[in-house]
Amino acid sequence: GENVEQHPSTLSVQEGDSAVIKCTYSDSASNYFPWYKQELGKGPQLIIDIRSNVGEKKDQRIAVTLNKTAKHFSLHITETQPEDSAVYFCAASIKWAAGNKLTFGGGTRVLVKP
Amino acid sequence: NAGVTQTPKFRVLKTGQSMTLLCAQDMNHEYMYWYRQDPGMGLRLIHYSVGEGTTAKGEVPDGYNVSRLKKQNFLLGLESAAPSQTSVYFCASRYRDGQETQYFGPGTRLLVL
Numbered sequence: 622g623e624n625v626e627q628h629p630s631t632l633s634v635q636e637g638d639s640a641v642i643k644c645t646y647s648d649s650a651s652n653y654f655p656w657y658k659q660e661l662g663k664g665p666q667l668i669i670d671i672r673s674n675v676g677e678k679k680d681q682r683i684a685v686t687l688n689k690t691a692k693h694f695s696l697h698i699t700e701t702q703p704e705d706s707a708v709y710f711c712a713a714s715i716k717w718a719a720g721n722k723l724t725f726g727g728g729t730r731v732l733v734k735p
Numbered sequence: 736n737a738g739v740t741q742t743p744k745f746r747v748l749k750t751g752q753s754m755t756l757l758c759a760q761d762m763n764h765e766y767m768y769w770y771r772q773d774p775g776m777g778l779r780l781i782h783y784s785v786g787e788g789t790t791a792k793g794e795v796p797d798g799y800n801v802s803r804l805k806k807q808n809f810l811l812g813l814e815s816a817a818p819s820q821t822s823v824y825f826c827a828s829r830y831r832d833g834q835e836t837q838y839f840g841p842g843t844r845l846l847v848l
Contacts, residue, residue, distance in 0.1 A: 622794075625777075627777075630775065653835045655835070655836070655837075657839075662841075662842075663841055663842070664739070664825050664827075664839035664840050664841050664842050665778070665825070665839045666839065667836050667837070667838075670835070670836070710777055710778065714835060721832075721835065722780060722783075722793075723778075723780070723837060725777035725778045725779075726777055727775050727776055727777045728775070728777055
């Protein structure tokens with residue numbers, strides 16, 4: 622089945638610096654790659670996603686890049702702010718027995734130091 | 736819209752006890768999912784449903800049962816709780832095929848002693 626690896630597991634950055642989180646996936650049939658942000662005590666919330674027919678997508682300070690050949694995708698956060706502190710999860714979606722299935726990475730805890 | 740809601744928020748069980756976690760969504764979503772979240776392991780799919788009256792097994796279904804009698808509700812049952820089921824449980828829903836975004840509830844923290 623699909624396997625998603627996420628690195629690093631923790632990331633500490635100074636406010637204003639950039640943060641990069643990387644994920645690799647194993648199943649070349651994966652076609653949808655969302656990123657979720659989880660704040661303390663809350664459920665994950667989608668922040669950006671990308672489909673396999675697109676190489677890059679940007680939304681204000683966040684961007685995602687996808688390299689299908691290498692089977693990896695990355696989240697880039699620029700000009701980090703304290704409110705960016707959270708746990709971030711990447712995921713890959715493939716068609717399964719009945720519908721699509723998301724496989725999640727292990728998460729990255731991001732701490733933005735003021 | 737309330738989105739996806741989960742009850743209870745927190746529960747302590749003794750080994751062998753049973754309980755049901757309730758997930759409700761008011762977005763008319765076809766798909767619903769139950770995940771468990773354990774430290775360093777991301778979210779793992781327990782069971783899911785592609786529509787009212789249907790359920791299917793995910794990656795880690797053992798020890799759990801589910802039911803989707805109404806489109807808006809998805810119940811997760813633990814018949815005989817074990818300490819290994821101590822976790823945070825998240826429910827999610829998705830509108831339909833072609834709409835990939837899953838919307839998550841706030842989670843239920845379960846402690847099995």
